[in-house]
Ligand SMILES: O=P(O)(O)O[C@@H]1[C@@H](OP(=O)(O)O)[C@H](OP(=O)(O)O)[C@H](O)[C@H](OP(=O)(O)O)[C@H]1OP(=O)(O)O
């Protein structure tokens with residue numbers, strides 16, 4: 001995917017052939033800062049001259065882009081090159097349908113604009129408006145490529161969005177044959193045991209990816225009832241409106257339906273690139289130039305499959321506008337940043353610990369019987385779906401609200 005010629009320039013008023021936009025920081029992760037775009041008109045800019053928030057202008061000849069339905073995703077310094085996420089998208093061609101991947105347009109930002117974004121981050125830090133764990137990390141001013149990415153957040157009160165990572169949709173090739181936990185559930189168990197206060201702080205409640213991809217209605221309902229705990233739904237849990245939403249989502253992810261097909265295509269892509277067990281992976285030589293081409297290819301495949309095991313899925317549910325129209329569900333993958341090859345040894349190490357620590361076998365120290373993982377459930381018992389809330393208490397799950405993080 002090539003970088004388009006679109007240039008984001010700081011605003012200079014009086015330029016007739018330009019459109020103006022304001023940038024509002026909506027969230028940031030370890031590697032990116034994400035901004036919402038609002039179209040500004042010359043009158044707005046003059047009347048808010050005390051407003052120092054970052055703004056930019058683009059040539060109005062780019063009429064085909066609906067900027068206000070896009071976010072600006074800007075890489076931080078020390079993060080991998082921005083073009084790598086587009087490389088992954090190119091590799092996924094034919095494996096994952098393109099309408100299930102957020103639209104991405106790499107564009108050029110001027111160094112003045114990037115510097116204005118950094119000044120804004122510093123101001124936020126000084127005013128204690130930046131999450132503590134993000135303080136000190138800044139945007140790479142020497143990398144002009146930034147990405148316009150399709151905005152998957154909720155549109156007013158007519159919709160809500162759930163963001164989650166499908167994670168490992170097939171068991172790890174390193175897992176023992178008699179495992180009763182999948183890779184994702186085994187790692188969750190290990191993180192829980194290693195946590196200081198026996199609590200898992202996550203944005204999204206834990207669920208078993210195998211349960212979701214399996215597509216059986218009861219299993220999907222079980223996983224979805226957990227995922228919906230993180231959504232801002234206008235309905236009480238258990239109410240008839242809530243049940244109607246849950247039913248729609250369960251249908252979407254049930255065997256043979258659109259969401260289920262998407263999960264299967266991600267699973268297929270994860271398998272396609274999987275180089276097999278991590279324990280058999282060769283080492284990357286200190287001097288990379290001496291690593292053989294075959295080894296590099298294997299390691300690159302491991303990087304791609306690990307990238308696909310960590311992508312985010314945005315699920316947007318739009319309520320029906322009238323009795324005639326049904327609700328609309330959109331599911332799109334985002335956060336396709338290619339992982340660093342330097343993580344190979346830590347992935348090997350994790351597999352070793354999961355196995356030797358007994359996490360796959362649910363025989364870890366002070367083991368509590370696994371209730372979430374599909375593999376721990378005797379299938380012949382005619383499993384009945386239930387609300388996930390009660391089971392989550394055993395997992396030590398504690399919801400982190402990104403909107404109220406501790407600031408620096
Ligand atoms: O190890 P995992 O499976 O917990 O995944 C890590 C993620 O944790 P999660 O389980 O999604 O909360 C973790 O996500 P958070 O930063 O916790 O949101 C990262 O995505 C990490 O990748 P990287 O080091 O940033 O390249 C992820 O690491 P790898 O996918 O590289 O292992």
Ligand SMILES: Nc1ncnc2c1ncn2[C@@H]1O[C@H](COP(=O)(O)OP(=O)(O)OP(=O)(O)O)[C@@H](O)[C@H]1O
Nearest residue numbers: 027028029030031032034149150151152153334335
């Ligand atoms: N396309 C999108 N639509 C809606 N919200 C988005 C989109 N992309 C990112 N976001 C929001 O911005 C947040 C941070 O973005 P993102 O996950 O891309 O950052 P990151 O630095 O790559 O994260 P990580 O810490 O996992 O590396 C997301 O959790 C999400 O809330």
